[in-house]
Amino acid sequence: MKRFFCCLLILGIFLGFAPAFGEDTIKIGALFSVTGPASFLGEPEKNTALMLQEQINARGGVLGKKIEIVIYDDETDVNKAVLAADKLLKRDNVIAVVGPTTSGNTFAIEEKFEKANIPLISCAAAEKIVKPVKKWIFKTPQSDRYAAIKILKHIKERKFSKIAIITVSDGFGQAGREVLKEVAPTLGLEIVADEVYGPKDTDMTAQLTKIKNTPAQAIVCWGTNPGPAVIAKNRVQLGIQTPLYMSHGVASPKFIELSGSASEGILLPAGRLIVADEIPDKHPQKPVLVKYIKDYETKFKSPISTFGGHAWDAIMLVVKAIEMGRSAKPADIRANLEKIRNFVGTGGVFNFSPEDHNGLDERAFEMVVIQKGDWKLVK
């Protein structure tokens, strides 16, 4: 008899209390590369998630329930990302997941989310995440394509017609190279030099010498630190006057620190977060950016980065979708994400649709120029 009551009690815990506990919190999963090579992206994302959880709960939660963000660190490792995704889906029973940080990890786990019917809002940039559109997969960072279009249009406006491109031989650089080669001809720009360098190369004067001997009127470099800093220095060394455009991959103060005076005059497309104090007050993103920067910098005592903003957008979009549908069911969140229009985030103004799971275009970028070691908006 005793045993029977014991069983009943245990059964009761599972049947009765567990759902009751699940009722008053909304569990959102998060998967970031907090350590490992991509930690410079993942760390601010994790900080942002913790900060938002605190802020949202302080103002009374979502639909009157507290939110709980379950954060896992994938250590920038594909295998760890897959394991963590399984944990989030099967053990934590989250209603939606934000992250992962890197494109590779997103590709590795997206299939699981399609099968489990749980929305995934990635913080990684690759365009292939949302192209072709997958039912349950969204992303917040601006696609590389729009950064490339922004750069090429700017070059076009300056009445240039011949460009040289120099790209890093990793996933980011080669994706950029493909987009540049695809978009340039449509704008009437001719690529007269197509150079590549290794992620760990320490000298690019050979490639730049080759570019110097072509009639290129602008150079577009596509890479992440430290390569572009070396290219900036080599360009000054070789006395090349041709304007140099960088990708949004180096839109962080680290690039200016590494390239020093050689960064002067370099142009790049960037999200508005790094030039928040310069954008006009009437811009819809201004209040969101100013508040996020102030909150983040007072809480973590470290400078803001664009990447934390991707997590801000992802989490707030989920919250918005829940509030829109007054439901925290994964299927309703997914359906409502697609209905979100004019959502003002840190990365831009999002307009989702069943055909567009990123919701941003080239208007999410501003052209900035580096002057005296700081970013200046190109008017």
Add this chain to the structure above:
Amino acid sequence: MELASYFQLLLSGITVGSIYGLTALGFTIIFNTTGIINFAQGEFVMLGGMLAVFALKGFKLGVLPSIFISVVVTTIIGAAIERITIRPVRGGAVLNLIIATIGVSIFIRGVIMFVFGKDTYGFPQFTGDIPLTFWGVAIMPQSLWVIAVTVLLLLWLFFFFKKTIFGKAMLACSHDRKASYLVGISVNKMVLASFAISALVGAIGGAILTPITLTSYDVGIMLGLKGFSACIIGGLGNPFGAAFGGIILGILESFGAGLISSAYKDAFAFFILLVLLFFRPTGLLGLSKIERV
């Protein structure tokens, strides 16, 4: 392409090549004494750069004191590595010792990553960052520093191994450990010295390279690999061969990137390395081993 561009490619090649050559020198010293390839050599170069950056930023020291401190600390680390990891297994096969150095390199990389993080750091150029231009060929003053220091270290090592009794004693150890022991050479001391000296050379290299190449916890892998290739090209064990091999490798990469395609730059350099290994396994300046029967 104009003539000046060819010279520019050549000069770029020599600059990058002396970086490889400088790393390669360190391999030579330990190989000459112990017959092992120290795969932690790249890590010495990384330590030289990272510790100098840390001394400069953390303790606000000047450029020269920072480099001095990083070189001294790295030399001590080099000696400690020998004492802690190599000496206890010294009786083992050469292969075991080589694997021990791989372990050491992973350990050092991990510790530095943990302590200083994964960021890339720069270091100010010693004599300004205005390039010098001769007949349309531009070079950074720092590159001249690298080339000059490589030449100086090379001459010193040559003198050390050929003319000093200490250097000769170290060479003797690699040829025949037991015989050296019998004539009264303290083999342990020589091996310890070889690690310390190669750490010293690596650290000096790392500190003067950092203004050009920038540094982070993982630069040692690539530099170690290229330095090792330079050794193979030039012939293992010969300091001149190491430096020469480095410069050949640098020039090949530079012309490969400038004239053929930068996408195949590394492939090009390693292709030459493979060809060389097929046809001249002892390296360009290495002598084939003659066994007396």
